[in-house]
Amino acid sequence: xxxxxxxxxxxxxxxxxxxxxxxxxxxxxxxxxxxxxxxxxxxxxxxxxxxxxxxxxxxxxxxxxxxxxxxxxxxxxxxxxxxxxxxxxxxxxxxxxxxxxxxxxxxx
Amino acid sequence: xxxxxxxxxxxxxxxxxxxxxxxxxxxxxxxxxxxxxxxxxxxxxxxxxxxxxxxxxxxxxxxxxxxxxxxxxxxxxxxxxxxxxxxxxxxxxxxxxxxxxxxxxxxxxxxxxxxx
Numbered sequence: 001x002x003x004x005x006x007x008x009x010x011x012x013x014x015x016x017x018x019x020x021x022x023x024x025x026x027x028x029x030x031x032x033x034x035x036x037x038x039x040x041x042x043x044x045x046x047x048x049x050x051x052x053x054x055x056x057x058x059x060x061x062x063x064x065x066x067x068x069x070x071x072x073x074x075x076x077x078x079x080x081x082x083x084x085x086x087x088x089x090x091x092x093x094x095x096x097x098x099x100x101x102x103x104x105x106x107x108x
Numbered sequence: 109x110x111x112x113x114x115x116x117x118x119x120x121x122x123x124x125x126x127x128x129x130x131x132x133x134x135x136x137x138x139x140x141x142x143x144x145x146x147x148x149x150x151x152x153x154x155x156x157x158x159x160x161x162x163x164x165x166x167x168x169x170x171x172x173x174x175x176x177x178x179x180x181x182x183x184x185x186x187x188x189x190x191x192x193x194x195x196x197x198x199x200x201x202x203x204x205x206x207x208x209x210x211x212x213x214x215x216x217x218x219x220x221x222x223x224x
Binding site: 004009043044045046049086088093094095096097098099100101 | 111112141148149150151152153156163164199212213214215216217218
């Protein structure tokens, strides 16, 4: 089955603390992986993709093929990071499979 | 070009009525996708177009759903004989195949459908 699992519906983190949003995928192949973000009252937008290996807004994500994971990390949370985060992958049929999302709430 | 636009943003309809949504992609984008998102779920793929050709339809897309992209630009999604289970956010996204980042999809704001 092709599936993305984000085990946390809600993650609350204090400002300045490290953030880790977990993501595991199930796919028989080497998919392209993404993190999408949706800020309050804004549209869904791409945050980062594993092939670019960039750090965006301080966030990084490393693909671990052995664990089929693509966790999103940031060393120091900021209040503006509060948003809904979706992990996703592109399958060989050109479809993006999304997880259910994790709401990140940064506490002051 | 301000990105992908969708109209209407909200639609309330009575069960059994037909509704049509419109999506205007980013002008040079050749791919257009439709997704449905229900509460507590991520977006779920419905269908997509390469230019005017509809390449794939999800099994989520029952016979009551039809999508078109007649000139390879804007697209419409029609739902006939709406049911309460059709209540959801309908998202449109577009991408440029052959661009620097293949498959980077840009999303519209969505159309929220409520069937009463």
